[in-house]
Amino acid sequence: MSRFVFHYEIESEPGEIAARADALLLEQTVELSRTAASDAWVKDNIIGEILSVEPLEQRRFAVTVAQPARTTALDPAQFLNVAFGNSSLQPDVRLAAIEPPEDAFAAFRGPRFGVTGLRERLGAFDRALTATALKPMGLPPERMASLAHTFAVAGIDVIKDDHGLADHDFCPFERRVELCQRAVERANAETGGRTIYAPNLIGPPSRVRRQFDFARKAGVGAVLIAPMLVGPALLFELADEAALPIIAHPAFGGSEWIAPDALFGDIFKWFGADASIFPHQGGRFSYSRETCLSLASRLRSRAHGLRAAFPVPAGGIKTSRVREVLSFYGVETMLLVGGSLLESGDVAGSARAFVAEVAKVSKAFSA
Amino acid sequence: MSRFVFHYEIESEPGEIAARADALLLEQTVELSRTAASDAWVKDNIIGEILSVEPLEQRRFAVTVAQPARTTALDPAQFLNVAFGNSSLQPDVRLAAIEPPEDAFAAFRGPRFGVTGLRERLGAFDRALTATALKPMGLPPERMASLAHTFAVAGIDVIKDDHGLADHDFCPFERRVELCQRAVERANAETGGRTIYAPNLIGPPSRVRRQFDFARKAGVGAVLIAPMLVGPALLFELADEAALPIIAHPAFGGSEWIAPDALFGDIFKWFGADASIFPHQGGRFSYSRETCLSLASRLRSRAHGLRAAFPVPAGGIKTSRVREVLSFYGVETMLLVGGSLLESGDVAGSARAFVAEVAKVSKAFSA
Numbered sequence: 001m002s003r004f005v006f007h008y009e010i011e012s013e014p015g016e017i018a019a020r021a022d023a024l025l026l027e028q029t030v031e032l033s034r035t036a037a038s039d040a041w042v043k044d045n046i047i048g049e050i051l052s053v054e055p056l057e058q059r060r061f062a063v064t065v066a067q068p069a070r071t072t073a074l075d076p077a078q079f080l081n082v083a084f085g086n087s088s089l090q091p092d093v094r095l096a097a098i099e100p101p102e103d104a105f106a107a108f109r110g111p112r113f114g115v116t117g118l119r120e121r122l123g124a125f126d127r128a129l130t131a132t133a134l135k136p137m138g139l140p141p142e143r144m145a146s147l148a149h150t151f152a153v154a155g156i157d158v159i160k161d162d163h164g165l166a167d168h169d170f171c172p173f174e175r176r177v178e179l180c181q182r183a184v185e186r187a188n189a190e191t192g193g194r195t196i197y198a199p200n201l202i203g204p205p206s207r208v209r210r211q212f213d214f215a216r217k218a219g220v221g222a223v224l225i226a227p228m229l230v231g232p233a234l235l236f237e238l239a240d241e242a243a244l245p246i247i248a249h250p251a252f253g254g255s256e257w258i259a260p261d262a263l264f265g266d267i268f269k270w271f272g273a274d275a276s277i278f279p280h281q282g283g284r285f286s287y288s289r290e291t292c293l294s295l296a297s298r299l300r301s302r303a304h305g306l307r308a309a310f311p312v313p314a315g316g317i318k319t320s321r322v323r324e325v326l327s328f329y330g331v332e333t334m335l336l337v338g339g340s341l342l343e344s345g346d347v348a349g350s351a352r353a354f355v356a357e358v359a360k361v362s363k364a365f366s367a
Numbered sequence: 368m369s370r371f372v373f374h375y376e377i378e379s380e381p382g383e384i385a386a387r388a389d390a391l392l393l394e395q396t397v398e399l400s401r402t403a404a405s406d407a408w409v410k411d412n413i414i415g416e417i418l419s420v421e422p423l424e425q426r427r428f429a430v431t432v433a434q435p436a437r438t439t440a441l442d443p444a445q446f447l448n449v450a451f452g453n454s455s456l457q458p459d460v461r462l463a464a465i466e467p468p469e470d471a472f473a474a475f476r477g478p479r480f481g482v483t484g485l486r487e488r489l490g491a492f493d494r495a496l497t498a499t500a501l502k503p504m505g506l507p508p509e510r511m512a513s514l515a516h517t518f519a520v521a522g523i524d525v526i527k528d529d530h531g532l533a534d535h536d537f538c539p540f541e542r543r544v545e546l547c548q549r550a551v552e553r554a555n556a557e558t559g560g561r562t563i564y565a566p567n568l569i570g571p572p573s574r575v576r577r578q579f580d581f582a583r584k585a586g587v588g589a590v591l592i593a594p595m596l597v598g599p600a601l602l603f604e605l606a607d608e609a610a611l612p613i614i615a616h617p618a619f620g621g622s623e624w625i626a627p628d629a630l631f632g633d634i635f636k637w638f639g640a641d642a643s644i645f646p647h648q649g650g651r652f653s654y655s656r657e658t659c660l661s662l663a664s665r666l667r668s669r670a671h672g673l674r675a676a677f678p679v680p681a682g683g684i685k686t687s688r689v690r691e692v693l694s695f696y697g698v699e700t701m702l703l704v705g706g707s708l709l710e711s712g713d714v715a716g717s718a719r720a721f722v723a724e725v726a727k728v729s730k731a732f733s734a
Contacts, residue, residue: 136397138409205572231598
């Protein structure tokens with residue numbers, strides 16, 4: 001029987017960990033004691049198995065659990081439910097890693113464009129990609145478009161909305177998308193470049209759907225969504241249309257309840273993200289080197305027949321750190337430098353310097 | 368200018384808390400330093416204000432921030448983004464409470480049925496409501512329907528699917544809903560009762576939408592959704608149709624990143640939940656008495672012109688604890704007793720005893 005393997009970390013007294021692990025196993029599916037869940041078919045087909053319980057440091061244990069794949073119905077929301085539905089409410093447990101069975105990837109199809117698709121769209125090979133964000137929230141569409149033009153002329157590959165840009169009265173979604181997309185097209189015509197614009201989709205599902213359709217008709221090259229804000233299963237649904245590359249943003253993802261490499265690396269990728277933004281270590285967030293490397297490697301993996309996705313390290317990175325960050329991640333990376341390009345009075349110059357630095361460092365690393 | 372007030376708890380060295388609070392304020396909207404966010408209109412209309420920074424115990428501070436309501440576009444997903452988008456990724460900060468401005472409630476309309484609507488639908492006044500769950504995952508639709516019939520004949524008010532029941536091959540959604548709804552209708556015809564059945568909707572938004580429409584046509588009395596699994600803004604969207612009462616389930620809600628009374632009390636209610644399930648203290652979860660009381664009081668509040676919603680304490684409650692739990696919450700409560708009714712061989716007898724105990728205790732408390 002095909003099974004998902006879930007790795008948890010649990011705080012517990014050593015004498016209680018066996019019972020705690022068993023309670024976790026049952027909590028995620030039958031929500032009944034073994035006595036009450038006595039039906040033979042349920043026991044054979046629904047109730048999973050504790051594979052191992054290993055002590056970590058003081059009062060912490062690594063607990064590995066297998067759950068039958070059919071409990072998830074291979075539905076993205078129900079998969080999250082079996083992985084960490086009720087148990088997420090308990091402060092003593094953390095979801096550390098997930099190993100789906102091979103046949104799950106018939107449903108969890110991963111990126112529809114991925115690294116190769118994005119590189120082809122951008123005509124950018126053998127180097128890291130550059131990305132930046134339109135900000136701050138509060139500028140009208142005309143000024144966002146003007147910024148987009150500046151960034152595109154400078155040769156930045158991907159210009160995304162800040163993930164806080166919604167359908168605001170002061171910067172309505174449709175007007176912004178139209179003007180920014182036209183500005184980028186104009187810049188591309190001027191420079192011969194292939195910059196793409198990725199608007200942020202946010203709202204209840206039907207609003208996101210309308211925004212997606214509008215953006216597609218407007219000719220944008222990708223879209224940005226924050227799956228934890230709009231619903232992770234909506235990422236799955238939009239990706240399934242394979243209409244546009246999707247860049248995932250980690251906002252509202254929480255801290256340390258689910259390991260960041262599992263959530264922003266594996267899950268977002270399995271659900272269809274072509275690129276996944278995450279805070280690089282050393283910025284204003286706190287991920288470890290190991291977490292960042294694992295995140296990047298999970299996104300880039302071509303295992304299970306999935307396409308590779310771009311890791312997008314971000315979070316207060318400046319052009320002066322490009323060499324350091326790319327030596328850490330390598331060139332199969334989309335490097336997001338946002339606010340710092342706006343810190344100087346010369347946005348165009350800062351953007352050109354960022355693009356030049358990424359090209360130079362990429363060349364050095366590829367040589 | 369209308370503003371949302373957000374209360375955070377931040378861990379910080381005392382010497383760094385002022386800068387940390389300011390960084391949090393900017394992170395949630397402009398994502399730029401004050402230097403870079405220098406546009407006059409942005410400063411006046413977008414950037415919020417630190418209202419207070421108060422020390423709690425050692426290295427923890429209560430930080431209160433006001434953000435202009437227009438930054439949220441009064442959109443449910445963008446509201447969560449401004450409340451706790453990027454900052455949720457940081458391990459040193461917790462969202463403790465939210466105070467919307469009065470005019471936000473034109474968009475955040477709360478329960479469409481609420482306590483009064485559910486009581487009228489059930490014909491149940493002056494007592495606590497009873498609820499139970501169809502389980503375990505793995506039973507076929509026929510056996511779920513048989514259980515539903517037993518519970519309805521016993522007089523339980525609300526029979527909901529376990530939140531782990533999805534569109535499984537072994538228990539397909541449509542077949543389950545049809546059979547369970549018919550079983551409950553048959554029982555009502557037999558007893559003169561008014562029990563309602565609430566199926567669990569789960570999946571990507573378009574699947575949830577199809578399930579919602581199917582359930583409505585089948586005549587169910589309410590639906591169950593876990594907003595954090597299907598997307599909190601989908602709750603908002605479904606509630607907006609005012610077609611069926613919605614019971615919210617806390618699965619995938621995480622622990623302590625957002626205060627449970629803010630998430631399952633305020634936010635779920637503002638987004639439209641008519642009843643909200645949460646783990647009662649003393650069960651297999653760990654909420655404090657204060658959290659549970661605050662949760663119940665927020666759900667029941669009629670402030671801001673919203674209808675009251677039912678608190679639904681749950682999580683390993685047994686009939687033997689009905690008196691204790693109702694003395695804690697009072698009768699404006701829907702009491703969810705799940706697994707323990709199935710622990711004994713006599714499910715019908717256990718269900719009748721639960722109903723009788725709630726009636727008896729309610730009468731004692733109302734007298």
